[in-house]
Amino acid sequence: MAKLWVKFQRSFRRRPVRFFTLLALYLAAGSLVFLHAGFTGEPRVAGSQRGPGAGEGPGLPYLGGTRLSRGFPEVVAGRRRGPWFKGMAKEPAERSRAGDYGTAWSRAPKGRGGREKEEDRAKYIGCYVDSTRRRTLRGVSFFDYKKMTVFRCQDNCAERGYLYAGLEFGAECYCGHKVQAPNASESECNMECKGERSSTCGGANRLSIYRLELAQESARRYGSAIFRGCFRCPDNVSIALPASQPMPNMSVDKCVDFCTEKEFPLSALAGDVCRCGFPTTLFPLHEREDEQLCAQRCAGEEFESCGTAEFLLVYQTQVQDNRCMDRRFLPTRSKQLVALASFPGAGNTWARHLIELATGFYTGSYYFDGSLYNKGFKGERDHWRSGRTICIKTHESGQKEIEAFDAAILLIRNPYKALMAEFNRKYGGHIGFAAHAHWRGKEWPEFVANYGPWWATHTLDWLRFGRKVLVVHFEDLKRDLFAQLKRMVGLLGIAACEDRLLCVEGQKDGNFKRSGLRKLEYDPYTPEMRKVISGYIRTVDAALKLRNLSGVPDDYYPR
Secondary structure, eight states: OHHHHHHHHHHHHHOHHHHHHHHHHHHHHHHHHHHHHHHHSOOOOOOOOOOTTSSOOSOOOEETTEEOOOOOOOOOOSOOOOSSOOOOOOOHHHHHHHTOSOTTOOOOOSOOOSOOSSOSSEEEEEEEEOOSSSOSSOSOEEEOTTTOOHHHHHHHHHHTTOSEEEEETTTEEEEESSOOSOBOOGGGOOOEETTEEEEEOOBTTEEEEEEETTGGGSOEEETTEEEEEEEEOOTTHHHHSOEEEEOTTOOHHHHHHHHHHTTOSEEEEETTEEEEEOOBTTBOSOSOBOGGGGOOBOSSOTTOBOOOSSEEEEEEOSOOOGGGOOOBOOSSOOSSOEEEEEOTTSSHHHHHHHHHHHHSBOOEESSOOHHHHHTTOGGGGSOTTSSOSSOEEEOOOSHHHHTTOSEEEEEEOOHHHHHHHHHHHHHHOTTOOOOHHHHHSSHHHHHHHHHHHHHHHHHHHHHHHOSSEEEEEHHHHHHSHHHHHHHHHHHTTOOOOHHHHHHHHHTOSTTOOOOGGGOOSSOOOOHHHHHHHHHHHHHHHHHHHHTTOOOOOGGGSOO
């Protein structure tokens, strides 16, 4: 051994350059291998959730000849704008010099071609005249002179809450809330899209415009503020919105900045007066009015609306409403174990977030997920029987596991959406996305074949073996959060504080919502998959109605 060491020292003294060169090459090779693994390897998600094969229950029903069984923010820099936007247009040469080429586009695959007159995501409404002096769509704009597609434009405008998306010159995308131009001949919108030659993207100073059917579901953002809507001025406005300031040159920016400085989460524009406050029972923001009632233009911004003394235009500022942010463990051990049960991908993590804000107590879990603990779910480390948490997350569906709980909130989601959400979680993490290779490969068909039956048996088992089960549909929770969350909190034995529930409405997303920029631009479900899943939906619908519960929502059935 000593001789080898002496030889090594002599070699090093004679050839130090060669030694350091080999060392550098070794380190470089290791770095490349590490980077390659980071880009191509499947991400691992912490947690020890039991697979769908766990906990088989007896008496699984038949569906035809198939037995039900369980197998295995880009932020756009700029000013906050109202329903009217100033044009953000530049000449093509100026865009080239400025480098404005839409660098933040999502990576969506090519696919959907041509104009589809009727579809769930958008509806083509026609070809319109456009000019650089007076834009037809006055929202934000994006440019991609190499990879522009109809889907990319629609998806980016929908993500920002706009009602319309328009394409021009084959590579330019414009968003807006209102179409303000005359129609043009359809033959003038004939330029091919740069990223999808089979479809057209407007023409020279001509916009192909689509109405975004799903834009109503997402929050309409203006810079850092979120547009909440037009509302009638409350009777006791000085109590409901305690801070106010006259502003002769009113604009959305000025009012939002004023309320942000005063540390209020709501900014309400009332003509030439800016009011600030919190959502309360005096001003709950539940009854929206027609936006045309607030369509009085701002004195300080020609293309913005500032509401009136009778109808307020309300924005949510970046100030956090802290009335519902305090959380702790239960002061005394709970006498009952309440399950928050759901099929994976049905929004359980989001529901836990809402329950914790609404009650002020941590939720627990049948499993342990370190990533969720690090994001603030402190009950994740407690044993699920500790009695220190308000309810327990579980995806279990066997008789023994279900009967261990005294009551349950059963969260049910559209299986088409739930399966896709769980597939994304499995291959991309809680708020990540599965790679397109996984959707196109064998993983997706195998996943649907194994997890599809489990969606049905999970609900059937909880309805059969569960005690004191409250059924909540994910879609109803999204649509009417206040009422549904009040029902959930009631089952947990907590007196619901309405002001706290209103606070939750303003903080409802948390950090547990996937961005819309990575939506698939094609339908991953084959006709055979849909036929089988529709059978599962009918089985669950019948089981719910048999227990005098409302059946599944109509949108569970594909149109």
